[in-house]
Amino acid sequence: MGFLEYAPSPESTAILHLKKSYGLFIDGEFRKGHGKAFVTISPSTEERIADIANASEADVDAAVKAARRAYERTWSKLSGADRGKYLFRIARLVQERARELAVAESLDNGKPIKESRDVDVPLVAAWFFYYAGWADKLDYAGLGPAPASLGVAAQVIPWNFPLLMLAWKIAPALAAGNTVVIKPAETTPLSALIFAEILQQAELPPGVVNIITGAGDTGSALVNHPDVNKVAFTGSTEVGRLIAKSTAGSGKKLTLELGGKAANIVFDDAPIEEAIEGIVNGIFFNQGHVCCAGSRLLVQENVHDEVVDRLKTRLSTLRLGDPLDKNTDIGAINSRAQLDRIRELSDIGESEGADRWTAECVIPDKGFWFAPTIFTNVEASHRIAREEIFGPVLSVLTFRTPAEAVAKANNTPYGLSAGIWTDKGSKILAVADQLRAGVVWANTFNRFDPSSPFGGYKESGYGREGGRHGLAAYLQSSGWGAKR
Amino acid sequence: MSHLAVPKTYKLYVGGAFARSESGRTYEVLSRKGAFLANAALASRKDARDAVVAARAALAGWSAASGYNRGQVLYRIAELLEGRRNQFIDEVVSTEGATKAAAGKQVDTAIDAWVWYAGWADKYVQVAGNGNPVAGPYFNISTPESTGVVAIVAPQASASLLGLVSVLAPVIVSGNTAVVIANQSAPLTAISLGEVLATSDVPAGVANILTGSPAEIAPWLAAHADVNGLDLAGAGGLDWVALMVSAAETLKRVLAPEEGIPAPSLERIVAFTETKTVWHTKSLR
Numbered sequence: 001m002g003f004l005e006y007a008p009s010p011e012s013t014a015i016l017h018l019k020k021s022y023g024l025f026i027d028g029e030f031r032k033g034h035g036k037a038f039v040t041i042s043p044s045t046e047e048r049i050a051d052i053a054n055a056s057e058a059d060v061d062a063a064v065k066a067a068r069r070a071y072e073r074t075w076s077k078l079s080g081a082d083r084g085k086y087l088f089r090i091a092r093l094v095q096e097r098a099r100e101l102a103v104a105e106s107l108d109n110g111k112p113i114k115e116s117r118d119v120d121v122p123l124v125a126a127w128f129f130y131y132a133g134w135a136d137k138l139d140y141a142g143l144g145p146a147p148a149s150l151g152v153a154a155q156v157i158p159w160n161f162p163l164l165m166l167a168w169k170i171a172p173a174l175a176a177g178n179t180v181v182i183k184p185a186e187t188t189p190l191s192a193l194i195f196a197e198i199l200q201q202a203e204l205p206p207g208v209v210n211i212i213t214g215a216g217d218t219g220s221a222l223v224n225h226p227d228v229n230k231v232a233f234t235g236s237t238e239v240g241r242l243i244a245k246s247t248a249g250s251g252k253k254l255t256l257e258l259g260g261k262a263a264n265i266v267f268d269d270a271p272i273e274e275a276i277e278g279i280v281n282g283i284f285f286n287q288g289h290v291c292c293a294g295s296r297l298l299v300q301e302n303v304h305d306e307v308v309d310r311l312k313t314r315l316s317t318l319r320l321g322d323p324l325d326k327n328t329d330i331g332a333i334n335s336r337a338q339l340d341r342i343r344e345l346s347d348i349g350e351s352e353g354a355d356r357w358t359a360e361c362v363i364p365d366k367g368f369w370f371a372p373t374i375f376t377n378v379e380a381s382h383r384i385a386r387e388e389i390f391g392p393v394l395s396v397l398t399f400r401t402p403a404e405a406v407a408k409a410n411n412t413p414y415g416l417s418a419g420i421w422t423d424k425g426s427k428i429l430a431v432a433d434q435l436r437a438g439v440v441w442a443n444t445f446n447r448f449d450p451s452s453p454f455g456g457y458k459e460s461g462y463g464r465e466g467g468r469h470g471l472a473a474y475l476q477s478s479g480w481g482a483k484r
Numbered sequence: 485m486s487h488l489a490v491p492k493t494y495k496l497y498v499g500g501a502f503a504r505s506e507s508g509r510t511y512e513v514l515s516r517k518g519a520f521l522a523n524a525a526l527a528s529r530k531d532a533r534d535a536v537v538a539a540r541a542a543l544a545g546w547s548a549a550s551g552y553n554r555g556q557v558l559y560r561i562a563e564l565l566e567g568r569r570n571q572f573i574d575e576v577v578s579t580e581g582a583t584k585a586a587a588g589k590q591v592d593t594a595i596d597a598w599v600w601y602a603g604w605a606d607k608y609v610q611v612a613g614n615g616n617p618v619a620g621p622y623f624n625i626s627t628p629e630s631t632g633v634v635a636i637v638a639p640q641a642s643a644s645l646l647g648l649v650s651v652l653a654p655v656i657v658s659g660n661t662a663v664v665i666a667n668q669s670a671p672l673t674a675i676s677l678g679e680v681l682a683t684s685d686v687p688a689g690v691a692n693i694l695t696g697s698p699a700e701i702a703p704w705l706a707a708h709a710d711v712n713g714l715d716l717a718g719a720g721g722l723d724w725v726a727l728m729v730s731a732a733e734t735l736k737r738v739l740a741p742e743e744g745i746p747a748p749s750l751e752r753i754v755a756f757t758e759t760k761t762v763w764h765t766k767s768l769r
Contacts, residue, residue, distance in 0.1 A: 126619065142611070142612070237735070240735065241732055241733065241735060244732035244735060245729045245732040245733075248725050248728035248729045248732060249724070249728055249729075256735065258735070413734075415758075432760075433548075435760075436758075437760070438758065438759065438760060438761065439760075439761050440760060440761070440762045440763070441763045442762065442763060442764040443765045444622065444763055444764070444765050447618075447763055449616065449618035449619055449620065449622075449624070451616045451617050451618055452618050452624050452626070452761055452763070453616070453626045453761050454761065455759070457631075457758045457760075458734075458735070459734060459735045461735060462735065462737055464626075464759050467614070467616055467626065468614060469626065469759055477751060
């Protein structure tokens with residue numbers, strides 16, 4: 001056994017108490033769906049985890065009606081302090097059941113347990129804890145005195161951070177006094193359904209949060225339901241565009257957190273060890289299934305070879321395999337469809353002339369896997385430099401001057417995030433000023449915090465999640481800053 | 485001795501220059517009683533696109549100017565507007581049929597709006613941004629900055645000068661550049677305001693003013709891929725939902741139509757800004 005080989009150390013699934021099938025969580029209880037049920041599988045083994053109900057249009061309507069009733073009869077009449085106390089309860093219950101949630105998340109999503117355990121689930125608890133405290137302090141949110149809730153919020157979330165995205169959506173919505181109908185992604189419903197049990201334990205009034213499972217047509221029925229007041233979507237720019245069109249003129253308040261093609265800029269005076277770790281974390285965190293992933297590495301030309309060599313060395317030490325193994329760095333790709341897309345774009349990268357390098361690792365027989373891959377000699381016109389791959393694939397480009405780095409970084413319709421690596425503080429601030437991106441990480445990457453606003457410029461969407469700004473997405477200002 | 489009046493030729497204001505429409509078209513501007521006042525330029529699709537090019541070109545400089553600088557420029561607009569107060573009153577009276585007193589009030593309110601917004605240039609960032617107490621060794625700050633090029637349909641119903649100022653000032657104060665479609669039936673104050681802008685240190689291309697038909701030009705601006713924001717304040721009479729749908733193609737930030745003249749507000753400024761959050765590590769190493 002070499003020094004990099006470890007004995008398997010799998011997290012036990014005995015902590016889970018899964019049902020064979022899950023219904024829709026509407027009005028505080030699980031009920032049957034009227035669409036054709038589907039199966040959620042583990043992407044690392046392709047084995048069935050559970051049968052999941054599929055919400056039909058009538059089910060969507062029932063969920064919205066339950067949310068409306070709960071809004072009018074219960075939730076909007078509750079004091080902010082009491083709304084906050086429910087959210088605090090939820091935060092604590094998430095902490096209590098953290099390991100169970102992490103195991104479920106890794107099982108259903110394919111992400112390494114070290115990430116679901118140390119990143120996703122702790123942030124979920126932190127998100128509820130943060131917004132719980134806002135519920136009785138909305139007067140201080142900078143939106144004028146007593147800003148009003150909107151009503152029923154329709155929320156559609158992606159599969160890359162299933163429970164974390166749920167927390168990003170539900171916590172501010174409830175703190176602001178709205179009720180919620182949320183649809184988890186088709187391939188990752190499991191943690192949301194366990195979360196529904198947590199809501200029951202928290203004795204959250206029925207209908208305040210409704211969780212409906214299904215595919216795109218369920219999501220479409222939800223966001224286009226005439227009785228929702230707010231739509232929040234995280235997902236692809238393509239679907240975001242459709243939602244922006246279908247909700248135009250409806251009066252529904254809309255926030256969109258969409259795709260990205262972030263530049264991670266490495267200057268020749270960067271702290272090289274930290275930068276290498278940051279690049280790896282930037283694109284290989286969560287198998288690259290991250291909208292803000294640092295998928296375009298812009299390296300100053302004179303350090304290109306050194307950075308790429310070090311990256312290859314580092315990537316050769318990453319362990320790919322069982323997501324539940326505590327030693328795993330790279331888990332499974334979430335679905336066959338996503339794996340196909342990553343393969344397709346990577347093949348296009350090769351055929352367009354970029355040089356492909358893939359870390360040597362043993363790919364398990366079953367499941368969906370893609371070894372960490374780097375493309376060098378990438379040109380700005382290549383599709384792998386322009387399109388979101390949403391996988392563990394890094395495109396490396398070079399630049400000579402800071403101005404060129406900024407121009408290349410901004411040369412994209414997206415504008416979600418960016419990274420800067422240099423030891424020179426003034427250069428960081430000047431470059432950060434010029435980057436057209438909603439989140440700029442300097443000498444770090446992929447950091448998230450409930451107090452820190454997150455969201456995009458340009459075609460990465462609009463609105464912010466997190467912090468005081470995240471509340472504004474769920475409140476009607478009472479004349480904020482109007483001339484008096 | 486009598487003096488034969490010298491009437492002004494009203495043109496478009498694009499890229500800091502006064503130009504006729506490339507289409508060569510004009511339309512008659514009439515008083516409320518139907519008397520001929522002027523031939524205004526009837527802007528075309530190409531004029532709109534030229535205006536977007538000028539606005540994009542001006543963006544880098546204007547958005548990078550300090551808030552203090554932009555504030556002084558906006559205040560300078562108020563100064564020059566004050567100096568031309570009587571001219572604007574005459575134009576409002578002739579095009580809108582307002583009484584002299586009402587016209588005076590409109591011009592004064594417009595001047596005060598420039599002063600009010602000028603003061604925000606170096607403050608909105610503080611009020612709409614904040615430092616964030618993240619749980620970890622990081623410095624973390626969120627600040628708003630301008631969105632980019634914003635296309636505006638100015639209020640069409642009344643108060644042509646105040647309507648234009650009430651939508652233009654909040655857009656440019658944060659560093660955006662603008663393409664505005666003026667009040668169609670009362671466009672003279674808009675072009676005269678262009679003369680004020682041209683002589684008050686507003687860099688060429690920061691504010692571009694088109695006269696003509698909003699119904700004709702707005703769809704091209706709503707669909708233009710190099711426009712980042714769309715203020716439909718005065719588009720209530722148009723098929724504004726179609727404009728929103730068109731704007732969604734490039735996920736533009738959109739403000740819906742409003743009744744009357746939008747009140748001065750910080751919300752209008754923030755509507756066309758983007759919040760940027762910058763993280764940096766803290767370490768003694």
